[in-house]
Amino acid sequence: MTLKRYVATRLITMFGVLMITLLITIALVGSNMDSILKQGVVFQVRSEITENAAIAKSFSSVDEFELFIQTQIEQRIKTLGLDEPWYSPQRIGLTMYKILFLDFGHATFLTSDSGSSDVKEIILEKLPRTILLFTTATIIISVIGIFLGALAGSKAGSILDRITSSFAIISSSFPVWWIGMLMIFVFSFVYHIFPARATPLIPSSDPGYIGSLLYHMTLPLITIVIIGFGSWAYLVRNFIVGIMQEDFIVAKKTMGINQKKIIYTHALKNAAPPIVTILALSLSGSLGGAIITEAVFDWPGMGRLYFEAITVMDLPIIIGATYILTVFFLISIFVADLLYGYFDPRVRTG
Amino acid sequence: MSSITPQEIKAEFLKSKIGIAGIAILSILVFTSIIVVVVIPVETFKEWNNPENWISYPKVAIPVWINLFLNEKIPEHKILNTPNINYDVSGDTSITSHQFGVNFEYNDFPNDFIYEFSAKYSGTPLLQMDVIRPDGIQLKLLSTSLPYSDSNSIHSERIFSTDNSIRKNLYLQSDKFLFSVNNLSTEDIIFSKTENHEPLKGNYIFLIKMYGSNSEDQIPESRLIIGGKAFGIMGTDELRRDLATGLLWGTPLALFIGLVVAIASVIMGLLYGVYAGYRGKKTDETMMRFNDVIYALPALPFLIILSVTISNSIFVMIGFLMIFGWVGVAKVARSMALQIKTRGYVEAANMMGQKDSKIVLRHILPQLLPYAFASIAISVPAAITTEAGLSFLGLGDPSFPTWGQILHDANVYGAAARGLWWWIMPPGVMIAITGLAFVFIGNALDAIVNPKLKR
Numbered sequence: 001m002t003l004k005r006y007v008a009t010r011l012i013t014m015f016g017v018l019m020i021t022l023l024i025t026i027a028l029v030g031s032n033m034d035s036i037l038k039q040g041v042v043f044q045v046r047s048e049i050t051e052n053a054a055i056a057k058s059f060s061s062v063d064e065f066e067l068f069i070q071t072q073i074e075q076r077i078k079t080l081g082l083d084e085p086w087y088s089p090q091r092i093g094l095t096m097y098k099i100l101f102l103d104f105g106h107a108t109f110l111t112s113d114s115g116s117s118d119v120k121e122i123i124l125e126k127l128p129r130t131i132l133l134f135t136t137a138t139i140i141i142s143v144i145g146i147f148l149g150a151l152a153g154s155k156a157g158s159i160l161d162r163i164t165s166s167f168a169i170i171s172s173s174f175p176v177w178w179i180g181m182l183m184i185f186v187f188s189f190v191y192h193i194f195p196a197r198a199t200p201l202i203p204s205s206d207p208g209y210i211g212s213l214l215y216h217m218t219l220p221l222i223t224i225v226i227i228g229f230g231s232w233a234y235l236v237r238n239f240i241v242g243i244m245q246e247d248f249i250v251a252k253k254t255m256g257i258n259q260k261k262i263i264y265t266h267a268l269k270n271a272a273p274p275i276v277t278i279l280a281l282s283l284s285g286s287l288g289g290a291i292i293t294e295a296v297f298d299w300p301g302m303g304r305l306y307f308e309a310i311t312v313m314d315l316p317i318i319i320g321a322t323y324i325l326t327v328f329f330l331i332s333i334f335v336a337d338l339l340y341g342y343f344d345p346r347v348r349t350g
Numbered sequence: 351m352s353s354i355t356p357q358e359i360k361a362e363f364l365k366s367k368i369g370i371a372g373i374a375i376l377s378i379l380v381f382t383s384i385i386v387v388v389v390i391p392v393e394t395f396k397e398w399n400n401p402e403n404w405i406s407y408p409k410v411a412i413p414v415w416i417n418l419f420l421n422e423k424i425p426e427h428k429i430l431n432t433p434n435i436n437y438d439v440s441g442d443t444s445i446t447s448h449q450f451g452v453n454f455e456y457n458d459f460p461n462d463f464i465y466e467f468s469a470k471y472s473g474t475p476l477l478q479m480d481v482i483r484p485d486g487i488q489l490k491l492l493s494t495s496l497p498y499s500d501s502n503s504i505h506s507e508r509i510f511s512t513d514n515s516i517r518k519n520l521y522l523q524s525d526k527f528l529f530s531v532n533n534l535s536t537e538d539i540i541f542s543k544t545e546n547h548e549p550l551k552g553n554y555i556f557l558i559k560m561y562g563s564n565s566e567d568q569i570p571e572s573r574l575i576i577g578g579k580a581f582g583i584m585g586t587d588e589l590r591r592d593l594a595t596g597l598l599w600g601t602p603l604a605l606f607i608g609l610v611v612a613i614a615s616v617i618m619g620l621l622y623g624v625y626a627g628y629r630g631k632k633t634d635e636t637m638m639r640f641n642d643v644i645y646a647l648p649a650l651p652f653l654i655i656l657s658v659t660i661s662n663s664i665f666v667m668i669g670f671l672m673i674f675g676w677v678g679v680a681k682v683a684r685s686m687a688l689q690i691k692t693r694g695y696v697e698a699a700n701m702m703g704q705k706d707s708k709i710v711l712r713h714i715l716p717q718l719l720p721y722a723f724a725s726i727a728i729s730v731p732a733a734i735t736t737e738a739g740l741s742f743l744g745l746g747d748p749s750f751p752t753w754g755q756i757l758h759d760a761n762v763y764g765a766a767a768r769g770l771w772w773w774i775m776p777p778g779v780m781i782a783i784t785g786l787a788f789v790f791i792g793n794a795l796d797a798i799v800n801p802k803l804k805r
Contacts, residue, residue: 013639017646024652028659169368169793173785175735177742178757178778185766185774196767291650292739296761307743310654322651329648 003341010337014330021326022096025319030086033315036108038082045073104320109312110305119320122305127324130290130301133217137224138283144225145232146268146275152233153240154263161237168234176227180296183223194219198299220297235278239271246270273343280336359720362798369794372727375787383602390598398599398751404590406573408461411581413772417456425456427578433558437568444565450556450574454484459538459549461577465558468506468571474498475562479509479516481540484552489523489540491516502566511536511577537577585772587756588763596751597776603752604734604784607664611671611733612726618672619679620722624714626680627687628706634684641680649674653736657745664747667740671733679725683718690714720799727792731785738781753777 026033049055049069059065077083084091098105104119112122152164188196198220200212243249244267252262268275294303302321309317363369397403408427417423433448454460465479479492492515496505509516512535520539524531529547531539543550556574560567584594626637656670690696691714699709740746741754744762748755756777760766765773 013642014646017643020643021647024647025655028655032659169789170782170786173731173735173789174782175738175742175778177739178774178781181757181761181766181774182778185769185771189767189769291654292743295743306651306654310658311744313658318655322648322655325648325651326646330646333646 006341007338010334014334018326018330019096022099022319022323023092025322026092026095027087029315029318032313033319034082034086036315037080038077041076041080041082042073045069045076099319099323104323105316107309107317108314110308110314110317113300119316122317123302123320123324126300126302126305129213129299130294130303132213133220133294133299133301134224134290135283136217137221137228138279140221140225141228141232142275142279142282144229146236148229148233149236150240150263150268153237154244154259154267156237156241156244164230164233164237168230171227171230174227175292176224177292177296179227180220180223180293183219184297187219196298198297217299220293220299223297224293236271236275239274240267243267243270273340276343277336277340280332280339283332356719359795359798363794366794366797368790372787372790372792372794375783376791379601379605379784379787382598383605386598387602390595396749398591398596399748401589404586404592406464406466406575407586407590407592408577408579408581409586409590410588410768410770410773411579411586413583413585414580415583417580422457423455424580425454425458425460425576425578427581428452428574428576430574430576433572433574439565442563444562444567446560446562446568448558448569448572450558452554452556452574452576453552454541454549454554454576455551456578457549458579459541461579462511462535462537463577464511464575465509465556466507466571466573466575467509467558467569468504469496469560469567469569470502470504471496471560471562471564471567472499472502473563473567475560475564475567478557478559478561480557480559482555482557483540484550484554485544487526487544489526490519491536491540492519496560502564504570506571584776587759587765587770587773589759593756593773593776596756597753597780599751600753600756600777600780601784603664603750604737604781607668607671607737607752608730608734608784608788610668611675612729615672615675615729616679616722616726619676619725620683620715620718622676623680623683623685624687624710624718627684628691628710628714630688630691638681638684641677644673645677645681647674650736650739653740654743654745657740662745662747664750664752667737667747671736675729675733679722679729682721682725686718686721687714690717720795724792724795724799727788727795730788734781734784753781 046069049072059068081091081094086092102120107117107119107122110122111117112125114125116122148164152161155161184196187194195216198216200209200216202209202212240263249262249267252266290301290303291306292303293299294301295307298304302325305317306321308314309321406429411427412424414426417426430450430452433450436447436449438445438447469475469477474495474497476493476495480488480490482488492509492513494515499505516536520536521531526544527539527542528545534547538547541549541554558572560569582592582594584592584597586592622637622641626634653670653674657667660666696709696713699713737746737752738754738757741752742758742761744758746752746755746758754777757774760770760773
């Protein structure tokens, strides 16, 4: 299989997955969505007619007036295509087509900070904050992890190696959100160093907003890094330990090339493909895990938006956010796949 | 992958220290679970969300063992169920007397006291409540007649320390105190030294007497609660629930969720992967594409949507967790099966005309068992933390006191802001310990399956 064909099959699979995800999401929330839309129409028609006093006057009895409203509502529902059930092919097709091009409609309850109820705007407002927090965290984690892992791996069995490995194992069994609760408890309420709620209190138009946002970001960032870097270091350590046993490294050692040079140029270079792949995956994986972490720290990003949308059943936002999360997840899987295929040609031949 | 016999695995495993540590922690947890299931009646945890059940417990009480580290002892919450009962008949009147001894050794006053009773009588008996303090002073608290009844009926009542007649009676006896008792609550007066307003330590006796006109009058149920700020080994939460019960019940629940999800998803993944790898060609291609689809679904958002729209029952949740659990195992199992398939004995078996199912079950699957055990051990913590996470968001099954559920309640009632560490720490530590046990076991097994990691 050539690289081109490999890319093509991957792309098609990814697109298929995206469609299936959308379909499942719509299927799960569809019936609720339907009744909400219909209620919206009824409300809209009623307010339009009652606002116009001339229409109300032209009817002699209340019953006649009600009948008129009913027929108006039915007409409106028909023109919007809501008379068909949500699972009819046309409607699912239309919904999916709209969502595919990021037209998520209007949110039922939630609004963006600037007051807009357009789902796309809300998501565009929250997404950068999530990326800011989690991408920064992932980058810090991977830098610390790679160096610590390389160091530990080159001295397998040393005290440093043992400490790194045991820290990795222990830290990975604690849930991030629980550590988050403890961090809030200690750093916000016992010692008043960081704010407990990560949402800045000043409006986003204020020039000091960015600074305030960064200050509020510190506690969640520290928490994510503390929990995350151990397992990265352990992973890198395991790769390095494996590579250090390879013949070419042993040969270099016997030639008298200095240890540091071997680790940082030859060993890390060989461990690069899986590391880069995992980096790509963890960048997007962190977005999915953001839901709970952001809920704990009250960080105003996608995760908290998602959680809020779930609690009030704001379906357009749920669908929109799921779509965006899936797209990010798929892009990173795709990139990881490509990188892997690029670095390791054996994968392509399957 | 070289084949390893079970004996070798066992021998290697016993050599690994963290493996043994893992097994040790796990056996403690399993032992606790068995004890919990046997000793604590199932009704207790069914009543977890029933406030009625926890009414006699204190609100957000600190664990009692904290008193060991404090100079100023925090008053313990005491529920006294077994009074000394005396029964006396003289002429027409019968006297039933219940005595509660309270050993009060704390540096603060109790919050309140409640006397709960149900009396069986006819007529209008008189109920009298006195307290004999360590310094010998006897305070009259209450003297009241119970509602009249013709026939032998049962009357239940709760007498609170805030009762107005108790307050009035104490003011009438205020000459025993050298300071003004006005505006003090009744428990602050009863448990105070006479010279100044400080708690008086020692043995108190609460004396309840019922004077009836019928010899069959009695008090079948009698309970005195001295309200304190410390209770139990683990304290209580905002809804007065005993956290020790919740934490203990959480253990079998967590093990159940973790093990069922891990075992089922590893078995599913193994069968799926091995079958795909063994059949190869088109079957493999289709099966792996399907695998890719599930792999690419964002798990947490989907779990959230599923639990909101379909059901948040714990058993349904276990099913959902399985859907996302088997994918990784299937990938690895397939690539292992691809290698094993080319081995001589498999090809030989194939040529001899053995059935596919038999070859898979007899020749390929056994080779994957060490890997399977390692992956079961590694997937258990993931399942437990995911369930805890969902519960923490409030999407779990509220009828089961899982650790995540307890942490959810803690978060809702702002435990971190109020400094209620005993509500936050233990559930998380339990989650971590349980996870750690399996990670230890998994790591030890992993080192055996992939000997390269050891060196």
